[in-house]
Amino acid sequence: MDITLARTFLAIAQARSFQRAAQQLHVTQTSVSARVRTLEEQLGKPLFVRNKSGAALTAAGEQFMPHARTLVQVWERARQQVSVPAGRRAVLALGCEISLWHPLLPRWLMWMRERAPELALRSAVGAPRDLLDQVANGVLDVAIAYAPQQRPGLRVELLIEEKLVMVSTNPQLRSPLAENYVNVDWGPEFEAQHGLAFPALSNAPLQVGLGPLGLEYVLTAGGTGYFRQDVVRSHLEAGRLHRVPDTPEFLYPAYAVYAAGAESPALGAALAGLRETAAGTWQATGSPADMGKKPRARASKN
Missing domain, CATH: 1.10.10.10 (Winged helix-like DNA-binding domain superfamily/Winged helix DNA-binding domain)
Incomplete structure (x- = not known):
């Protein structure tokens, strides 16, 4: 056919x-x-x-x-395996939702470089619906998405329940003001809960559809907004940002989505890397010059 x-x-x-x-x-x-x-x-x-x-x-x-689905998936996997680069055993393709790529995707790439150097990697960042379509069609082996829709033939696995927290460049701020607020679009669930908690902020002058863009604006121009806790942690520790006290936290979970019944060493390695890096129990062993050395796991100090 x-x-x-x-x-x-x-x-x-x-x-x-x-x-x-x-x-x-x-x-x-x-x-x-x-x-x-x-x-x-x-x-x-x-x-x-x-x-x-x-x-x-x-x-x-x-x-x-x-x-x-099986026809398309088998064809895509066959096409990818035929095009395996020299010196690699197989190809692993992973896609990540735009709002979730940092810092999970760079950490995962480093994990794969250390633990699965025999695999060729293809990574992409995109919209959740497109990513799920590509997993269903066999173009991607696994996708990382927030609140993915359940689809027949796909398995959804919780990776991490991250939080969205309100931060500000003003250490004295106790009540957010609309004129200095960056309203980030974190999805319909966040929008509904945020609207109930802060009805006056839903129509803030600055609306941003991408978390990293909103954070860069706040760090450069000053202001307040909700951002992923893991992303702003270093800025909080450095004093560039400050938690706004007595403000609610909102869950922002990340899920791994892959074809149900898919079993391969490459997919197993990819999922193991995602679970370990998402849990924060792994750190890179050293500089790129050290990558040829035998890898070892270390407990996170966080």
Whole structure:
């Protein structure tokens, strides 16, 4: 079977619309319809029922769904393994949500360099929905995301329950003011809880959709905002930022998402590295010049 047909089927099933699937695949709706007709002819069953709200799977479509995922995943893994760089045993691809990449992703890359040097690594940063699509399609082996949606065929594992804490460049601040507040978009759950706790701050003059950008602004121009505790820890210790007392903390968990039933030494190493670095029980053994030496684990002083 042409893998393109399986990809098109999955795109329609996810978008529940031929038109939206065509937009995601960057092809015309006519091409999408033609691919579906070809696939249905090969299988001998209709896969979709079109209605006013879009497209719904038939019983045959539901039965074909896990097979389509498997086809795409196996193809992508085969394609990646064939392109393994010289001197490496396999390729491991990991994606991370934009708001979560620092400091977890750099730490994980260093862990993999020390503990799994036989693996070639491919890392990417992106939007959560795109990352989950890539895991489902076999493009990524694992993705790190905040509050990922449950999807059939994917396994979700909690890595760390980090906190969002209110910090300020003003050590004397006791009550945040809207004119100096940076309202960071940490997702709908945070927005709902934050709106209940600070209704006057929800319409602050400065709204930022990216945590690192908001933090850089606060450190440069001064101000107040909610940021990930692990990220601001060094700034708190250095006195550049200060916790605003008596303000609520909000959970901001990070999850690892990977294909259910996927078993490989490469994925096992990747998950082991994520668990250890997320738990803070590992530190790099030394400088890049030391990377050829035998690695050893050390307990964190935090």
